[in-house]
Amino acid sequence: MPTAPASTPDTQALEAMRRQLAAWSIRMCARAGSGHPSTCLSASHLLTGLFFGGFLNYDVARPHWPDRDRFVLSKGHGAPILYAALAELGAFPTADLMTLRELGSPLEGHPNARRLPWVEASTGSLGQGLSIGLGMALAARLQGRDFRSWVLMGDGELDEGQVWEAAMAAAKYRTANLTAIVDRNGYQQTGPGDQVLPLEPLADKWAACGWAVLTIDGHDWPAVLEALTQARSAGRDRPLAIIARTVKGFGVQRIVDDPGNKFHGVPLLGDAAEAAVREVLQG
Amino acid sequence: MKIGSSIGLPLGEPTRNAFGEALADLGATEPRLVVVDGDVGNSTRTEVFGERFPERFFNVGIAESNMVGVAAGLAASGHIAVTASFAAFLTCNAYDQIRMAVGFPHTNVKLVGSHCGISIGEDGPSQMGIEDLALMTSVPGMTVLCPADGASARVLTRLMVEREGPVYMRTGRPQAPVVYAAAPELAIGRAERRREGGDVTLIACGLMVAAALEAAAMLAAEGIEARVLDMHTIKPLDVAAIVAAARETRGIVTAEEHLLDGGLGSAVARVVAREAPCRMGFVGLDNTFAMSGKPDDLMDHFGLNAAGIAAEVRRVLGA
Numbered sequence: 001m002p003t004a005p006a007s008t009p010d011t012q013a014l015e016a017m018r019r020q021l022a023a024w025s026i027r028m029c030a031r032a033g034s035g036h037p038s039t040c041l042s043a044s045h046l047l048t049g050l051f052f053g054g055f056l057n058y059d060v061a062r063p064h065w066p067d068r069d070r071f072v073l074s075k076g077h078g079a080p081i082l083y084a085a086l087a088e089l090g091a092f093p094t095a096d097l098m099t100l101r102e103l104g105s106p107l108e109g110h111p112n113a114r115r116l117p118w119v120e121a122s123t124g125s126l127g128q129g130l131s132i133g134l135g136m137a138l139a140a141r142l143q144g145r146d147f148r149s150w151v152l153m154g155d156g157e158l159d160e161g162q163v164w165e166a167a168m169a170a171a172k173y174r175t176a177n178l179t180a181i182v183d184r185n186g187y188q189q190t191g192p193g194d195q196v197l198p199l200e201p202l203a204d205k206w207a208a209c210g211w212a213v214l215t216i217d218g219h220d221w222p223a224v225l226e227a228l229t230q231a232r233s234a235g236r237d238r239p240l241a242i243i244a245r246t247v248k249g250f251g252v253q254r255i256v257d258d259p260g261n262k263f264h265g266v267p268l269l270g271d272a273a274e275a276a277v278r279e280v281l282q283g
Numbered sequence: 284m285k286i287g288s289s290i291g292l293p294l295g296e297p298t299r300n301a302f303g304e305a306l307a308d309l310g311a312t313e314p315r316l317v318v319v320d321g322d323v324g325n326s327t328r329t330e331v332f333g334e335r336f337p338e339r340f341f342n343v344g345i346a347e348s349n350m351v352g353v354a355a356g357l358a359a360s361g362h363i364a365v366t367a368s369f370a371a372f373l374t375c376n377a378y379d380q381i382r383m384a385v386g387f388p389h390t391n392v393k394l395v396g397s398h399c400g401i402s403i404g405e406d407g408p409s410q411m412g413i414e415d416l417a418l419m420t421s422v423p424g425m426t427v428l429c430p431a432d433g434a435s436a437r438v439l440t441r442l443m444v445e446r447e448g449p450v451y452m453r454t455g456r457p458q459a460p461v462v463y464a465a466a467p468e469l470a471i472g473r474a475e476r477r478r479e480g481g482d483v484t485l486i487a488c489g490l491m492v493a494a495a496l497e498a499a500a501m502l503a504a505e506g507i508e509a510r511v512l513d514m515h516t517i518k519p520l521d522v523a524a525i526v527a528a529a530r531e532t533r534g535i536v537t538a539e540e541h542l543l544d545g546g547l548g549s550a551v552a553r554v555v556a557r558e559a560p561c562r563m564g565f566v567g568l569d570n571t572f573a574m575s576g577k578p579d580d581l582m583d584h585f586g587l588n589a590a591g592i593a594a595e596v597r598r599v600l601g602a
Contacts, residue, residue, distance in 0.1 A: 136360050
């Protein structure tokens with residue numbers, strides 16, 4: 001079934017799905033013994049809203065449908081929640097999710113487009129997804145198709161110069177069908193982003209590059225849905241950046257309360273994982 | 284360039300020009316073809332395509348990383364995306380983008396690096412692509428081409444566009460000596476035997492094919508008959524031609540306008556060592572950057588000429 005844009009997404013249903021995807025992410029990484037669950041959790045509203053709120057025009061039964069919207073997970077280490085979303089959409093059995101990172105499984109540590117047909121771009125080397133999403137947006141224009149290109153980025157990868165090369169080029173070509181969603185969780189591998197490489201004023205940076213910008217609370221359903229609605233709306237003559245302020249490890253207090261971000265790239269294991277799954281499902 | 288002049292090879296068009304014109308011609312019959320430029324279209328000659336098909340030509344500025352990513356996105360959406368810059372800037376600056384967005388997902392991106400080697404001359408080492416073959420052959424699944432002259436560059440441009448998947452082709456700045464008649468019948472992965480000889484085999488690519496033909500003439504005067512192969516495809520290599528050379532002649536000397544590390548010679552040596560060990564010699568840049576100077580002077584200084592090849596042959600044969 002194509003997930004054609006719906007007029008009024010059911011927030012309760014979306015929240016239930018979001019919790020399910022968060023739980024899968026924790027379980028998958030626990031089973032694999034490695035992975036980045038905390039980055040999945042910070043992006044959970046954004047990805048759930050996009051995939052299940054009717055904003056992404058997509059059909060898992062036809063992964064090569066030329067008119068499909070393109071979704072690029074530029075922050076490739078968030079792969080588990082993308083896989084969980086695809087499985088919940090029926091791309092493959094949810095049982096396969098527990099093969100994450102195993103030899104022979106197409107659910108690799110970072111998305112591999114050659115192994116999994118629903119992955120639009122192989123990612124994992126940060127900062128590259130926006131360029132690819134821009135190429136896709138330009139292809140839509142050349143081919144006279146009205147699909148949109150969505151790129152989910154981490155804030156840490158905005159350190160990469162290529163992001164800003166792509167931002168300027170997208171503004172030049174006025175790709176209004178391109179949306180960058182920045183998961184602004186504030187932490188990167190070795191600590192708070194504002195200590196690693198300050199990005200603020202981040203909205204000004206995107207605006208200065210020629211983009212329309214929305215800054216939202218990335219864990220507030222009405223705000224997320226409104227931003228995604230605006231992304232789809234006609235009449236804008238330039239690409240849109242949605243800067244979503246988020247919390248790394250959202251929903252798992254043990255990760256949220258850790259000021260040192262020591263859970264980046266570290267799964268919760270055993271009892272801790274089970275407790276975290278209960279927490280995201282019921283908390 | 285004086286390369287080839289001693290045996291009467293006339294100077295023809297630069298391989299970059301031949302590529303640019305062939306690409307524009309292909310644009311008329313291949314609507315999927317698009318070009319992404321890093322603001323050097325007048326150097327790489329993709330501007331010819333851009334002038335004829337402006338809606339399919341994207342100049343994304345001096346930003347090779349993004350350029351490659353944009354090309355990959357276009358290719359992933361059904362286009363044949365050609366992206367070109369100086370060989371040095373394309374392959375060195377955007378290596379990870381080529382690895383991640385072109386090689387790893389095997390997208391239909393055609394990378395063209397102009398200003399290869401040291402024959403660009405006066406602009407100096409920062410502009411010289413002397414490691415591009417090493418970098419591009421290191422990408423799994425990449426096809427790597429190096430045309431010897433304008434006519435072969437035109438044919439290889441067409442074969443590159445027709446070939447599914449990632450391809451890298453290097454082109455040169457100076458006028459290239461004419462090695463082929465118009466429209467030679469070439470095949471990717473098949474070496475062209477440009478001269479027969481039973482004593483030694485010279486395996487060359489790019490401008491060094493003309494130099495190898497000159498060297499063969501010099502050696503013939505000494506009673507050494509050299510077979511000359513134009514190895515225009517560095518990857519996949521023509522293994523059969525190399526094995527035949529190893530078995531049918533007394534040694535192989537490679538010649539390339541590239542570092543000895545990871546270039547044509549290294550690739551040939553791997554085949555020889557595994558399949559048919561024989562004596563080998565190597566002509567190329569040996570662990571050094573070049574410098575500014577006139578192209579001919581530079582080629583002579585670094586021994587990338589007929590005399591350099593002939594000297595290496597004598598060393599290999601113990602003559």
